[in-house]
Every structure is written in structure tokens, then in C-alpha cells.
Amino acid sequence: xxxxxxxxxxxxxxxxxxxxxxxxxxxxxxxxxxxxxxxxxxxxxxxxxxxxxxxxxxxxxxxxxxxxxxxxxxxxxxxxxxxxxxxxxxxxxxxxxxxxxxxxxxxxxxxxxxxxxxxxxxxxxxxxxxxxxxxxxxxxxxxxxxxxxxxxxxxxxxxxxxxxxxxxxxxxxxxxxxxxxxxxxx
Ligand SMILES: Cc1cc2nc3c(=O)[nH]c(=O)nc-3n(C[C@H](O)[C@H](O)[C@H](O)COP(=O)(O)O)c2cc1C
Numbered sequence: 001x002x003x004x005x006x007x008x009x010x011x012x013x014x015x016x017x018x019x020x021x022x023x024x025x026x027x028x029x030x031x032x033x034x035x036x037x038x039x040x041x042x043x044x045x046x047x048x049x050x051x052x053x054x055x056x057x058x059x060x061x062x063x064x065x066x067x068x069x070x071x072x073x074x075x076x077x078x079x080x081x082x083x084x085x086x087x088x089x090x091x092x093x094x095x096x097x098x099x100x101x102x103x104x105x106x107x108x109x110x111x112x113x114x115x116x117x118x119x120x121x122x123x124x125x126x127x128x129x130x131x132x133x134x135x136x137x138x139x140x141x142x143x144x145x146x147x148x149x150x151x152x153x154x155x156x157x158x159x160x161x162x163x164x165x166x167x168x169x170x171x172x173x174x175x176x177x178x179x180x181x182x183x184x185x186x
Pocket of ligand 1: 019146
């Protein structure tokens with residue numbers, strides 16, 4: 001049996017990226033706490049086939065591999081920089097290629113970064129409805145960090161680290177609640 005996995009995906013398409021670093025920080029916390037295999041990807045990793053893809057089958061092997069990892073993940077961490085009050089267009093385009101039933105019931109931790117605090121509710125008003133469409137299990141604690149929370153691209157805010165800890169608690173409830181439900185159904 002393969003090790004259960006936490007997979008991060010960030011909607012940045014430039015690097016260095018605070019969002020990718022933020023998503024990777026969360027992924028590392030989850031992996032450390034629950035002993036999961038971990039990987040983090042971003043739009044840069046998807047490469048050039050994304051822009052022209054109308055269907056998942058149009059993606060090249062590398063991008064399709066990332067999509068398959070996301071679909072197979074036991075826990076997903078998704079994040080995006082805020083662009084014009086929402087996630088990036090390429091983040092949405094990538095999820096437009098995902099089968100509507102592929103993320104059903106999957107625990108998903110929602111994260112975003114932005115220039116300031118004004119758009120902090122992007123996690124509730126933009127990301128949560130998107131994963132609601134997929135009938136994913138979007139975790140109750142979503143996390144947002146702004147430019148001032150990073151020093152040299154690394155998350156420095158104690159308050160945000162604490163909130164990440166609460167979100168990681170949610171992951172445990174989702175993972176072990178699911179396990180209990182499976183056992184009860186046997
Ligand atoms: C085109 C563009 C649009 C942006 N729009 C917003 C916005 O609406 N609200 C906000 O808080 N920050 C906005 N920002 C700032 C970025 O969200 C912020 O700097 C983010 O943390 C950058 O993440 P990255 O380092 O991963 O690229 C925008 C930045 C760019 C380049």
C-alpha cells in the first residue's frame with residue numbers, strides 16, 4: 001500500500017512566489033504531523049501545455065502527472081495569490097480541466113496570499129465556492145497571509161503560523177473521521 005499523501009497546488013505563475021512558499025509550509029506541517037508523503041506544485045511546474053489545453057487530455061505528460069497526483073491525494077492544499085480580488089486565471093483554468101466528480105469528498109485546505117488585508121475573504125468568497133462545486137470536503141479553517149506576513153518570501157507571522165496550526169488540526173479530524181466512517185461501514 002502506498003503512503004497516504006498530502007499534495008499542495010499553488011496558482012502562482014511567477015517565481016519566487018510567496019504563495020508557493022506558503023502552500024509548501026502548510027503541506028510540510030501536515031506531512032510532519034500525520035506522517036504523510038508530501039509534494040507541492042504550482043502553475044510554473046505545469047509548463048506551457050496548460051494555456052492551450054481545452055481538456056485534460058490536451059495536457060503534456062508533466063502537467064497530466066500533476067493533475068493525477070492532485071486527484072489521487074488524500075489531502076489537498078490549494079492556494080493562490082489574489083489577482084483582482086480572486087484566484088489567478090490560470091489556477092481556475094487548471095481546475096476547469098479537472099473532472100467534476102474527481103475531488104468529491106476530498107479534504108481540501110484553502111489558502112491565499114494578497115498584497116494587503118482587503119481581500120482576505122478570497123478564501124471564503126472565491127475558493128470555497130469553487131471547491132463546493134467539486135463537492136470536495138473544504139476544511140472549515142482557511143488561511144490567508146498578506147505581504148507584511150513574509151520576510152524575504154518566508155512566512156514570518158506568528159499569528160498566521162498559529163492559524164495554520166488550527167487548519168492542520170482540521171486535517172486530522174477529516175482524515176480520522178473518514179477512517180472511522182469507513183470502518184463503521186465495513
Ligand atoms: C495582476 C495582479 C493583481 C493583484 N491583485 C490583488 C488584489 O486584488 N488584492 C490583493 O490583496 N493583492 C493583489 N495583488 C498582490 C498579490 O496578490 C500579492 O503580492 C501576492 O502575495 C503575490 O503572490 P506571489 O508572491 O505568490 O506571486 C495583485 C498582484 C498582481 C501582480
